[in-house]
Amino acid sequence: MAIGTEGMDRITVRRDGEEIRLEGKILLTAGDGGVLLEARDGQLWAVTADQLAARSETPAPFESYSSAELGESLLAELPAGFQLHETAHYLICYNTSKAYASWCGSLFERLYGASDNYWTRRGFEIHEPKGPLIVLVFADQRSYESFAKRDLGDAAGSIVAYYSLQSNRVAMYDLTGSEAIRAANGRRGSLRQINAMLSRPEAAPMVATIVHEATHQIAYNSGLQKRYTDVPLWVSEGLAIYFETPDLKSQRGWRGIGQVNRPRLATFQQNLAGRAPGSLARLLSSDTQMRDVETAADAYAEAWALTFYLMRQRPEQYAAYLKMLAKKEHLVWGNGEERLREFQTHFGDIQELEADFVATMAKLR
Secondary structure: OEEOOOEEEEEEEEEOOEEEEEEEEEEEEOOOOOEEEEEOOOOEEEEOOOOEEEEEEEEEEOOOOOHHHHHHHHHHHOOOOOEEEEOOOEEEEEOOOHHHHHHHHHHHHHHHHHHHHHHHOOOOOOOOOOOOEEEEEEOOHHHHHHHHHHHHHHHHHHOOEEEOOOOOEEEEEOHHHOHHHHHHOOOOOOHHHHHHHHOOHHHHHHHHHHHHHHHHHHHOOOOOOOOOOOOOHHHHHHHHHHHHOOOOOOOOOOOOOOOOOHHHHHHHHHHHHHOOOOHHHHHHHOOHHHHOOOOHHHHHHHHHHHHHHHHHHOHHHHHHHHHHHHOOOOOOOOOHHHHHHHHHHHHOOHHHHHHHHHHHHHHOO
16 A cells, blocks of 8 residues: 655546546555545545546645635535635634624634643644634534535434544534524524523533534644544544533633533443443444444443543553554554554553543542
8 A cells, every 4th residue: 555645646536427536645545546535625535446537646746725715615515605704723614694603713713722732732743734624504404404414314413513534524503593592592693692592501512512523623633633544433532522521601612621521421420330341342442332322322421431531540651542543544444452452552451441440430520
């Protein structure tokens, strides 16, 4: 599997009877001739050999699209009525109010700054994103669901926001239009009214979801994690939950990183009485529990608890473990035994750690 060179790559892709011409950077070439390309707009294209109609390289170096180029592309892609709101690190494409787009931009920039400071202080070489981070904000849940179905399928109706590894975008809708929040305060035109509505208890889980998905986007664009690599799901989701905890005392619903996530802690502690032997090894070695709707709530709680524990009790080992994961190659998937071995290399015997982990988190209040 060959890694791409430094010039700008151009490919033509044949899919569903259409030809798609792309410019970007080929990250790797498979043995059969398929490629993984990072396009100039940040999207990843996994192209099989039979889909690859043409390929060439130019001497020009790879460059991501500028904000102006991205904005023009987004407005052409989305339905009429969308506008652009730009911040230091984000390009927000919206068809709701300017005030709500500004609220989102402010929240995301606070999260970005806090994340950058958090990881830099822990010895990570965090870099700026290659281009603006794209966020799509739909005016209402119905139009958002129509868009999100292409990525989420039927689950779009139960998820208020999501980050796509393929497109590298966060998509969401204006939360102040949801019935539960609007019923509490019908007016939502100004930034002050938006702050008031989204600092209510009813809004806390929704704001947490926005922060959660934005955390994924930051992690995959700052060098902390790498898209399309074998990162265990408990790691990526545990990190996002660690960052997501809402703060209803803050005017804008979120203020910091690493607070105790009360709902996740309650679920984890409630499950301790019936905890089966080897539970931690199963979480570490497989993503199945995280993906199964029957076990996901419990698995997500355990992923948060383990992340919280490692952040507090084993911070140096945890940092080294994350750095190891960030160096993995694209599209190379390991097995459960390899995941356990990697974890043990950094944290030692799993059974011993599990005993201390459970005892420590059982006492957390």
